[in-house]
Amino acid sequence: MPDAAAEKPKAQSKQAKAGLTFAVSRIDKKLRTGRVARQVSQNSSVYLTAVVEHVLLKVIGDMGAEAAAKKAKRVTDTHIVAAVRSDPDLARAFSGYCFSSVDTVPKAMDRILPDDEQKERQAKLAASKTAREEKKAEEAKKAAAAAAAATA
Numbered sequence: 001m002p003d004a005a006a007e008k009p010k011a012q013s014k015q016a017k018a019g020l021t022f023a024v025s026r027i028d029k030k031l032r033t034g035r036v037a038r039q040v041s042q043n044s045s046v047y048l049t050a051v052v053e054h055v056l057l058k059v060i061g062d063m064g065a066e067a068a069a070k071k072a073k074r075v076t077d078t079h080i081v082a083a084v085r086s087d088p089d090l091a092r093a094f095s096g097y098c099f100s101s102v103d104t105v106p107k108a109m110d111r112i113l114p115d116d117e118q119k120e121r122q123a124k125l126a127a128s129k130t131a132r133e134e135k136k137a138e139e140a141k142k143a144a145a146a147a148a149a150a151t152a
Helices: 014-018 024-033 042-069 077-086 088-093 115-151
Strands: none
Touching (some): 014 042, 042 077, 077 088
16 A cells, blocks of 8 residues: 555645746745735745746846946946837836936837837927027027126
8 A cells, every 4th residue: 555645746836836036935935915905816926936036037137238338347237228128018017116326228118118218209309409508599699798788
């Protein structure tokens, strides 16, 4: 007669069953204690863990590619910001997030918006730039006229 304990399969964690690296139980605990909703499904923590892991792998991959393109031996915060801003999906996801970095990284608005909206945005920016320049020129003329009137 076979032993009942020998046939019983070994217990597996949710993390192992899903094939994830991040701890599903930790995200499940945060979901439940954070009061995100009144009820939290058992599968929601697995799904959210998979999403977080996927996004992080995408950011890390892009960050490594960005550093390799610049022939850098170390990955810096500038590479992270450039990686996030260069990918349209990540740029949309992190659009409300403010990266604190010493270096300036160019904005990636042109990659985020569709072509027609890009052209419209560039036209608005050009129009506002010319309006500012005209206003400065008028103010300079007024200041010069006031200075000439004061000396006369």
